[in-house]
Amino acid sequence: MSYLIRGARIVGGDPVDLLLRDGTVAEVGTGLSAAGATVVDADGLVVLPGLVDLHTHLREPGREDAETIATGSRAAALGGFTAVCAMANTDPVADTAALVEQVWRIGRDVGLVDVQPIGAVSVGLAGERLAALGDMADSAAAVRIFSDDGICVHDPLLMRRALEYVRAFDGVIAQHAEEPRLTQGAQMHEGDVSARLGLGGWPAVAEESIIARDVRLAEHVDSRLHVCHVSTAGSVEILRAAKARPWASSGPGPARITAEVTPHHLLLTHELAATYDPLYKVNPPLRADTDVAALRQALVDGTIDIVATDHAPHVAHDKECEWAHARPGMLGLETALSVTLSALRDAGLDDRRLWDVIAARMSRAPARIARLDGHGRDPAVGVSANLTLVDPAATRVIAADGGASRSRNNPYAGLSLPGRIVATFLRGEPTVIDGKACR
Ligand SMILES: NC(=O)N[C@@H](CC(=O)O)C(=O)O
Ligand SMILES: [Zn+2]
Numbered sequence: 001m002s003y004l005i006r007g008a009r010i011v012g013g014d015p016v017d018l019l020l021r022d023g024t025v026a027e028v029g030t031g032l033s034a035a036g037a038t039v040v041d042a043d044g045l046v047v048l049p050g051l052v053d054l055h056t057h058l059r060e061p062g063r064e065d066a067e068t069i070a071t072g073s074r075a076a077a078l079g080g081f082t083a084v085c086a087m088a089n090t091d092p093v094a095d096t097a098a099l100v101e102q103v104w105r106i107g108r109d110v111g112l113v114d115v116q117p118i119g120a121v122s123v124g125l126a127g128e129r130l131a132a133l134g135d136m137a138d139s140a141a142a143v144r145i146f147s148d149d150g151i152c153v154h155d156p157l158l159m160r161r162a163l164e165y166v167r168a169f170d171g172v173i174a175q176h177a178e179e180p181r182l183t184q185g186a187q188m189h190e191g192d193v194s195a196r197l198g199l200g201g202w203p204a205v206a207e208e209s210i211i212a213r214d215v216r217l218a219e220h221v222d223s224r225l226h227v228c229h230v231s232t233a234g235s236v237e238i239l240r241a242a243k244a245r246p247w248a249s250s251g252p253g254p255a256r257i258t259a260e261v262t263p264h265h266l267l268l269t270h271e272l273a274a275t276y277d278p279l280y281k282v283n284p285p286l287r288a289d290t291d292v293a294a295l296r297q298a299l300v301d302g303t304i305d306i307v308a309t310d311h312a313p314h315v316a317h318d319k320e321c322e323w324a325h326a327r328p329g330m331l332g333l334e335t336a337l338s339v340t341l342s343a344l345r346d347a348g349l350d351d352r353r354l355w356d357v358i359a360a361r362m363s364r365a366p367a368r369i370a371r372l373d374g375h376g377r378d379p380a381v382g383v384s385a386n387l388t389l390v391d392p393a394a395t396r397v398i399a400a401d402g403g404a405s406r407s408r409n410n411p412y413a414g415l416s417l418p419g420r421i422v423a424t425f426l427r428g429e430p431t432v433i434d435g436k437a438c439r
């Protein structure tokens with residue numbers, strides 16, 4: 001099948017037509033026509049390179065009651081994603097070549113997004129012995145990102161060895177920065193609200209101390225470090241200083257130190273814990289408005305390289321319970337673009353710059369960090385036709401259900417947010433059309 005997209009603004013530029021044929025962008029121009037092509041009217045729509053999520057929890061294998069690769073893939077496509085990186089904290093843990101290949105194959109069979117498995121750093125996420133990183137890298141899944149996410153690789157020697165090891169195959173360690181000794185019994189951000197509510201605090205320094213250590217370790221062994229879900233103003237300061245040193249930003253490929261922020265940390269604050277609704281319980285916790293402001297600024301100026309969802313589906317009985325007993329995490333795939341747009345609305349960017357920042361932080365940079373060739377490239381002749389069409393003028397009220405996800409822990413329910421994903425194409429074939437999943 002071929003598709004003729006009429007009148008779309010590439011990354012917010014002037015309207016053009018795009019012809020998608022045989023999986024690639026075959027022609028770009030004005031007044032294009034193509035016999036037999038299905039016409040997609042994109043008047044007023046922005047076309048972006050397909051979004052890439054570096055941090056998704058798909059829960060398969062082990063917790064298919066919360067999400068499966070199929071349901072998570074559909075949520076991702078509806079959110080405008082063409083690739084997602086699946087975190088390793090499944091049951092069993094994705095710490096072997098066999099398991100990452102299984103996830104990769106199921107993702108390919110579902111065929112709605114490219115599912116790129118992340119491998120565990122340590123066997124069983126136990127933080128004791130390195131997992132078979134080389135085997136996972138050499139597997140059919142060609143793993144390049146390794147993470148014990150959910151848990152911090154807190155042993156500095158294990159972290160050093162992991163960083164050294166992945167250099168051989170251009171891998172990267174994605175760290176969940178949380179000093180466990182400083183977060184024992186933690187329920188929410190440590191600050192005035194936690195004091196008032198009497199809930200155990202998760203201090204900013206528990207994140208910042210690990211990031212400070214890891215950027216120095218990565219520099220010491222000359223390896224790539226990616227910092228997951230940065231949540232504090234202090235972390236931004238540490239990253240800014242680290243990136244200012246020549247080592248961090250020089251050399252082949254992208255910067256050696258990269259960092260992500262989640263949509264929820266760009267929009268929500270710890271005040272929400274006062275509802276005692278565990279919907280707002282997440283790791284790292286929602287922080288103060290000064291942190292939110294610093295994260296937004298860092299995203300605009302590039303100190304934070306990417307937005308990653310940390311989509312963390314949980315079943316009802318793990319969320320609709322007492323705060324202290326609830327699992328941390330929230331949904332994010334279907335709302336990521338709208339939440340990010342909403343967070344950037346007051347940044348004073350003109351329209352072109354706004355879409356360029358979105359394309360950079362939600363597609364180009366995550367694709368580069370994950371080494372996903374074929375993703376993260378602006379639509380142009382010869383480029384793999386992974387793209388998403390956004391209606392920038394639309395406003396949508398987020399439904400209280402979880403959308404396509406199997407879980408319902410959506411913290412944005414009832415909010416009115418800007419932007420709507422109209423269509424998503426994976427290698428030239430639609431996965432979403434008119435805002436509805438094709439499969
Ligand atoms: N973010 C969360 O609160 N939870 C994640 C784990 C993680 O990202 O640390 C999960 O797997 O549920
Ligand atoms: Zn984490």
Ligand SMILES: [Zn+2]
Nearest residue numbers: 087149150310
């Ligand atoms: Zn996570």
